Amino acid sequence: MKFDTQNRLCIEGHEFIRTSHSPEGLVPKGTYDSLKQRNRIEVLDRGGNGRSVLIVYETLPDNYKQLILEKYGNPYIYVAKQPLLQFIRKDIKAERFFLDYRYDEHKCLPTTHVSQYTQAASWLNMLLEMRNNKRQVKKQLGLTMEEFWKVVLEMVVVQNIELPHSYRRLTEKLQAYQQEGYAALIDWRFGNQNSTKVKDKLAEAVLFELISHPNQHDDSVIATAYNQWAQQRSYPTIGAGTVGNYRRNNAYQLQLFREGNAAWYNQYGRQTKRNRPSAPLLLVGSDDNDIDLYFRDEQSNAQGRLQVQYYHRFKAVIISDAFNDYPLGYCYADGISTELVKMAYLDAMHHIYTLTGAWYLPHQLQTDRWNLKALLPFYQSVDAEYFPASAKSPRGKYIERSFGKQWHQHLRRFQNYAGNNITSDFRLNPDHMANAKTQFPHKEEGITILEAFIDGLRQEKDPETGMSRQEVWMAAFQASDMSKARCISEEQMLRLFGVRHEYTNTITNGGIRLTIQGKPYEYQIPDELYLQHVGKKIQVIYDPLDFSRILVTDEHQLRFIASSYEKLPAARADYQTGDQERLFRLLQQKKAMVQQIMDKKKDRAAILAEHQTDAMGLLQARVMIKETKQAAESIALHTPVLPPENFDPLDLM
Known part of the structure; x- marks a missing residue:
């Protein structure tokens, strides 16, 4: 407080306005601004260059005058004591001491206490100076020492100084300050062991x-x-x-x-801060999750009675792109398994194909260590530099963040929501769950519900851009050459993510026939490979999500993709568009195969004639050495009998 040039009492801005820099102020800045705009107070604009505004005391409404009276007492008496404050100079050394102070190894003082202790040290410095120079008290302040101490105690209370409010205790603190220095002001909470009971x-x-x-x-x-x-x-x-x-x-x-x-x-544990991947497919993670949705599981016991488990939950493996937590794929079952993990990655590959029209591999995988011994070859086939996340370190995996707030917001849309996991603070009403359990969907409905759940995550809109998570992923994929760098063929995709059939199969004149989980599938052989490999034992690799084609190999020189066999209708009445043309094409292919054999026979005859060699004559000769006989027999066994000139392969149909 101070008097203006017209000798009017004014309260300074930092004394009246409460801000982060002036927490001791009486009213919020918004209240001050309102009073000023409505001309309820007179303000002398002296702000700038570190100076505070001045508010004329007598223009304040009575309720705000009362606030000043409660804190400072009579403001006219208070301002008369202001000369004392001119002798208090901020102790910079004290501030540095309290800022550098550490206790319990590396703990520092709170900022508020640094300010309080610095202010207290500055006051104690003034008191020591005045006590040692009593003439200055009389000359500069016009006070006796008794009056001086009385004014000091009043000001300590009004200014909220972190010092005792009685003369005896204040002089004791002054004496301790002389002996111990700045440390005397630090209380037991911050490492001062004077009052603790656990000392050594x-x-x-x-x-x-x-x-x-x-x-x-x-x-x-x-x-x-x-x-x-x-x-x-x-x-x-x-x-x-x-x-x-x-x-x-x-x-x-x-x-x-x-x-x-x-x-x-x-x-x-110290966190290592990282930026998200700059484009899709640069970092893809997988993890298992107990889907927090309840399903009914109805099964008959040995006596034929129906038993119902109302709180069945599925285990799912989720594949997520760390670029924007986009769920690329998933697979669920009653329990986690190696096959479930691989199926989730296969589902992700199919989803990528649906979005982009091609098969793309991620650049880097990030997984936990579950069943790592069995899954390591699979992970390394996708990411040659694969390295698993640290054990028991969920914070290091981006996918863990996917199972948070937004994940559960989408799960809550379903009536069979089970609540957060058992360690969460969130709990559902148990009475409601008991009443609603009979309405839980059957576990066979899980595929529809989980598809809707994952699709909800994919189509979730960003409120700032209005784009769905899927649209953001697609736009970034199209704009990035790195995202498209690991494009693979369909054969590569089947080799990496397909399932090897448990038995070997044989290429027959009817194609390839195999049975998967009791269901038969038939595939046709490409024309150019049929004659050479019919009758050969082969291994089949199939795609459990798409049985329209398989990868066929003998693990040596034969490897091709076979498509599903397309049967023709036997009755002309069942023909569809194109069936007639396909029938004639197949018949022509049969003729072409016979013609191919005949052409090769003619080629061999021409070679023998050119070299004046009679293979049949070798067989008719009376004397025949062992090697010649064996060679001739071999030729005879592998030379087919020529069909009659009027032979037509259509006669065999």
Whole structure:
């Protein structure tokens, strides 16, 4: 406060307006702005260059004058004491001391306490100066020492200085300050051990070991155990509250032993901040998740009675692109398995194909270590530099973030929502769940519900752009050459993600016939491979999500893709458009095969004639050495009997 040039009492802006820089102010800045705009107060605009505005006291409404009276007392008397404040100079060395101060290894003082202690040190410096120079008190302030101390105590209260409010205690603090320096102002909460009951390293070590026990004993139990030890050595006893303070203040070094490595890592392990991938398919992760949806599972027991499990939940493996948490694929079952993981990746490949029209591999995989021994070859076939995430380290996997708030917001759309997992704070009404369980969908409806759930995540709109997650993924994919860099053929896709049929098969004149889970499938052989490989044993690799084609191989020189066999109708009445043309094409192919054999026979005859060699004459000769006989027999066995000139292969149909 101060008087203006017209000798009017004014309150300074920082004393009246409460802001983050002036928390001691009386009213919020919004209130001040309102009073000023409505001309309820007179303001002298002196702001700028560090100067505060001045508000004429007498123009303030009565309710705001009352606030000043409650804090400062009579403002005219208060301002008369202001010369005392001119002798208080901020102690920069004290501020640096409190900023640099550390306790409990690396803890520092809160900013508010740094300011409070610095202000208190500045006041104590002034008091020491005045006590040592009593003439200055009389000359500069016109006060006796008794009046001086009275004014000081009043100002300590009004200014909210972190110093005692009585003369005796203030002089005691002044004496301690002279002896100990700045440290005398720090209280026990921040490492000052003057009032603590656990003083030496031995006592602290005993207490810490009791708190860090993996059984996580209650604070009262630990206090009892510690006090038994302390009494035997004449140490002060402690209460459960003291144990709690030590447990909370030192959790960073005790939690590791109380709750284990994973809990400590998740709370105190230093994070390595990373940017999301710059484009789709640069980093793809997979993880299993208990889908929080309940289904009815109805089964008959040995006696034929129907038994119902109302709270069945599926286990799913989710494949997610870290670019924008886009769910590329998924597969679910009653339990997790190696096959379930591979099927989820196959589903992701099909979804990528649906979106882009081609098969694209991700650049990098990120998974946990579940069944790693069995899955490692599969992961490495997709990502040659694959390395699993650290054990018990969910924070290191982007996909873990997918199973958060937005995930459950979409699950809540379904009436069979099961709530968050058991460790979550969110719980559903148990009475509601008991009443609604008979309305839970049957587990056979899971495929429809889970498809709707995943599609909801894919089509979720970004409120800022108005684009769905799928649209964002597609736009980024089309704009990125890196996303398209790992395009593979259909044969490569089947080799990487297909399933090997459990038995070998044979190429017959009817094509390839195989049975998968009791259902027969037939495939036709490409014309150019048929004659050479009919009758050969082969291995089939199929796509469980698309049986329209298979990969066929003998694991040596034969490898091709066979398409589903398209049968022709036997009755002309059943013909569809194109069937007639296809029939004639097949008949012509049969003729072409016979013609191919005949052409090869003519080629061999021409070669023999050119070299004046009679293969049949060798067989008719009386004397025939062993090697010549064997060669001739071999030729005879592999030379087909010529069909009659009027032979037509259509006669065999």
